[in-house]
Structure formats: structure tokens, C-alpha cells
Amino acid sequence: MKEIEKRLNDNGVRPTAMRILIYKYMAEKEIAVALTNIENVFAKADRTTLYRTLKTFEQKGIVHQIDDGTHISKFALCEPGCNCELEQDLHLHFHCTNCDETVCLTEQKIPHINLPDGYVAEDANLVLKGICEKCSG
């Protein structure tokens, strides 16, 4: 568990008890989580704290936010050493319409797209929807 503290420290986030718990929870869970989700797990903690923890994690590059089309922000841990801002590390996400879970497909990078003149892309979001591995098996 010292690894988590180190990871947080390295990214400039003070490793408080709450933050370590949330990080641990997200690490064990292999799918993207929403605030409501975390809220249910850590019912004794305040929503705002959890909200701000996610925001802090995001700002410091510990998690990345995912827009899977449900209009609910979800978050997933970044791979160690990944730079989500850079095009090379942008991966696609899969949202299962059956179980409503969203996963990172970190191996599947978003292909480069040529845009019409005048458009300058700084970020990209690619979400596929359908039936996930667990639900189709």
C-alpha cells in the first residue's frame, strides 16, 4: 500500500486516508466509476469530498475523465507513466448498453483523423457502445 502513497506523492497529491481508500477502490475495480458510485461505497464520507478528490486526481493526472454518452462523468485510473493529453495515449472506451459499465480499452488507440482546414484538434473522445465481453459471453 506504500505504492499508492508514493503514486499520490509523485503527482503532487497529499496521501490522506480518504484519498488512499478511493485510489485503492479504483485500482481494484477494473471499470470506470462515477461519483455516485463512489458515494455508495463510501457512504460515511461526504459527497463533496469525494467529488473534489476526483477533481484533484484528474488535475494531477492520476485519473482521466470519460464521457461515455450517458451524461454522467466517469473516471478511471491512468496507466502509470501515461500522458492522457497526448494524442499517442488517447485510447478508446467501450460502454455496454446491457450492464451499463464502461471500460478503458487502453490498447486500442484513437486513430489519427485529418480535419478540414481551419480546425485544430487538441483532444479526442471515441466511445463504442454495444455489448461487452462479460455480457456477450
Place this chain on the structure above:
Amino acid sequence: MKEIEKRLNDNGVRPTAMRILIYKYMAEKEIAVALTNIENVFAKADRTTLYRTLKTFEQKGIVHQIDDGTHISKFALCEPGCNCELEQDLHLHFHCTNCDETVCLTEQKIPHINLPDGYVAEDANLVLKGICEKCSG
């Protein structure tokens, strides 16, 4: 303007005054519109009516909904004869972080993606974010 009535009729939507106005508005405007947007334009009409009009249009294949990552649903008219559900007609969208406008890039189709075993894709959403043509010019 008879064209609009025909378009609505052809898609099984009764061409009421309100619906024609909304269609006309969306046709003139070349960017995706949100409900709030339409609400401001047609201030005398009720929110719910506008909301349901968009929903009806969507169900009948007259408009398609766009998730541009702002967590606000936006809508744009479908090209005549387009089948948004089909992979071949899935195009990408561009969201300008400067003017907050979202446009359809109907020429830019979403490339086919090979998924890991077990995943079955039925829909795709690709949004690029950055500076749009108007803002970069």
C-alpha cells in the same frame, strides 16, 4: 416550405406549426443545438413541447443526438436519406472549446475499429475538441 412538411410527413411526424418552425430553425443554423438553445429562440413556447419535439424528431430519424462531452444533449438534422444507426453513416463531431459550438463533420466518417474478442459494437461516437474554423481564422 412545403419541403419541410413533406420531410416530416415522410418520417411519420405530423407537421404542426411548432414542429415546422423548429425544423426550419435547425435547418438554417448549421451547428448542433441544445434544448436550452431552442428554448431561448422560441420563448413563448413551452419547454416540454420543445423537448418532446426533439425527442420525436430523434425517434423518427429526423435529427440525431450528439454527445459532445459537455453533458448537454445537442441535436442536428440528419442528412436526407442518412441512416445514422448504420456504421457507414456515422460521422464525427467537432466541439470548439472556444465558442462552445458543436458541428457535424458529415464528410468525416468514423473509422472502423477492431475490438477485442467478446465485444460487439452497435454504435460509435467520436468527438474531437479544439478550435473551430471560425475561431482559428
Place this chain on the structure above:
DNA sequence: ATAATCAATGTACTTCCGTTGCATACTTAA
């Protein structure tokens, strides 16, 4: 050790958007 300072958490409240239930007006068909 104490006080001063800054960061993290808690409480409460607000806003925005999407959505639904039910009543009323309008349109179409018998």
C-alpha cells in the same frame, strides 16, 4: 511547545438539465 498558516473535509445550498404526470386544446376520423 505554541501560534500562525495552509490544506482537507464537512454542511448546506444552488443551479441546470432532463424527465414525467396530468390537464387542456386541437385535429382527425367515425
Place this chain on the structure above:
DNA sequence: TTAAGTATGCAACGGAAGTACATTGATTAT
């Protein structure tokens, strides 16, 4: 002309994101 179906209006609800302010906790300097 009546009845049935559809569209619109009115009112309210719920979820999620966000913020202001108070309080607690941890760090640092004196």
C-alpha cells in the same frame, strides 16, 4: 357532431454538478 387520438401547456420532481462558508486537521515558523 361526437368520440378518439394527438399535440401542447402547466407544474413538479430528480439527478448530477458545482459553490460558499465553516470546521477540522496537518505543517511550518517562532
